[in-house]
Structures are given as C-alpha cells and as structure tokens.
Amino acid sequence: MFPIADRALHHVDPFWLTAIRYTGATLIFVALLVLAEGRAALSYAGRFGRVLALGTAGFAGFNLLGYVGLEHTTPQAASLTVAMMPLLTVLVVWARTKVAPTSVQLGLVATALVGVALVISKGHPSGLVDGGIGGDGLVLLGAILWIVYTMNSAAFADWSRCASPRCPRPPGRSRSSPSRPSRRRSAGSPRRAAAT
Numbered sequence: 001m002f003p004i005a006d007r008a009l010h011h012v013d014p015f016w017l018t019a020i021r022y023t024g025a026t027l028i029f030v031a032l033l034v035l036a037e038g039r040a041a042l043s044y045a046g047r048f049g050r051v052l053a054l055g056t057a058g059f060a061g062f063n064l065l066g067y068v069g070l071e072h073t074t075p076q077a078a079s080l081t082v083a084m085m086p087l088l089t090v091l092v093v094w095a096r097t098k099v100a101p102t103s104v105q106l107g108l109v110a111t112a113l114v115g116v117a118l119v120i121s122k123g124h125p126s127g128l129v130d131g132g133i134g135g136d137g138l139v140l141l142g143a144i145l146w147i148v149y150t151m152n153s154a155a156f157a158d159w160s161r162c163a164s165p166r167c168p169r170p171p172g173r174s175r176s177s178p179s180r181p182s183r184r185r186s187a188g189s190p191r192r193a194a195a196t
Contacts, residue, residue: 014067058149065142072135
C-alpha cells in the first residue's frame with residue numbers, strides 16, 4: 001500500500017487521493033447493496049451520527065492520516081508502524097475495557113515497540129523525541145483510529161443481511177460448498193482381492 005501511495009503522492013494531494021479512492025469504492029458498494037437488499041437498505045435508522053463518526057475514523061482517519069504522514073516519512077517506516085496494529089489493539093482493548101493485559105503481554109508489547117522505534121529511528125531513538133516523529137506519529141494515529149473503527153463496527157452486524165449468512169445470493173449459488181462424493185468404503189462393500 002505505502003510504496004504505491006508514495007509514488008502517487010508525487011502527483012496527487014493526500015486529500016484527493018483519499019477522496020478518489022473511497023468515492024469510487026462507495027459508489028460500487030452502494031450499488032451492490034441496493035441490488036441485493038433494495039433502496040430501504042440505505043436508511044441510517046437513526047444512527048447517522050454514529051456511522052459518520054465511525055466511518056470518518058476508519059476510512060478518512062486511517063487513510064488520510066496515513067497519506068499525510070507518508071509525505072514526512074518513508075514507506076518502510078509507515079508499513080512497519082501499521083504492522084504494529086496487533087500490539088496497539090492490546091492497548092486499545094485495555095483502555096476500553098479497563099482490564100489490564102498480563103505482565104507477559106505487556107512485556108512483549110514493550111519489547112516490540114522498542115524494536116520498532118529502533119528500526120524507524122535507525123538506531124537513534126532520541127531522534128523520535130527531537131521532532132522526527134511527525135510523519136510516523138500521524139501514521140500511528142491513523143492505525144489506532146482503524147483499530148477503533150474495527151472494534152466498534154461489530155455493533156452494526158445486524159444492520160445488513162449481507163453482514164450475515166442470510167445475505168441474498170445469485171440464483172444457483174449457495175454459501176455451502178458442493179458436496180463431494182465420499183471416498184470411504186461402505187461397511188458392506190466387497191474388498192478387492194489382493195493379487196497373488
């Protein structure tokens with residue numbers, strides 16, 4: 001993602017890059033949703049504010065901050081920062097549920113964070129404190145917003161039938177895989193005599 005975006009940012013502004021990417025995707029998925037469930041599926045059911053905040057955090061937050069941050073850091077550092085999402089998820093869950101991770105988990109998270117800081121700063125962590133964290137900090141904030149988006153989007157699982165096994169399928173298609181003939185020999189089937 002970031003190496004390609006880094007090249008695109010030489011020609012397109014981060015705001016326009018985000019807008020172009022998600023405007024096209026939104027139009028396609030809205031069309032698919034209407035085809036599958038009808039125009040009634042476009043109703044926000046009184047949750048427009050929550051959807052707007054969550055969508056802004058997940059898509060505008062993660063991508064826009066990531067692209068703006070990429071203008072001030074390298075694609076490698078940005079990719080490494082985003083790869084820390086599993087570690088950051090531990091901390092976000094801690095902040096959300098007030099249930100602390102185990103000491104082993106915290107130790108592993110701390111070790112990983114120190115390792116990432118060493119790689120990004122090329123062995124000089126003090127550079128992160130002396131103003132070098134700008135771009136990486138924006139990418140990190142975007143990654144945290146994506147985690148918040150992912151964790152809270154589960155509250156909308158009942159909103160669309162396409163978020164469950166009840167999603168309409170094209171005629172002749174089903175969710176279950178076609179049954180394969182069993183290779184097991186039935187109990188009463190004769191065995192082939194061994195050649196002597």
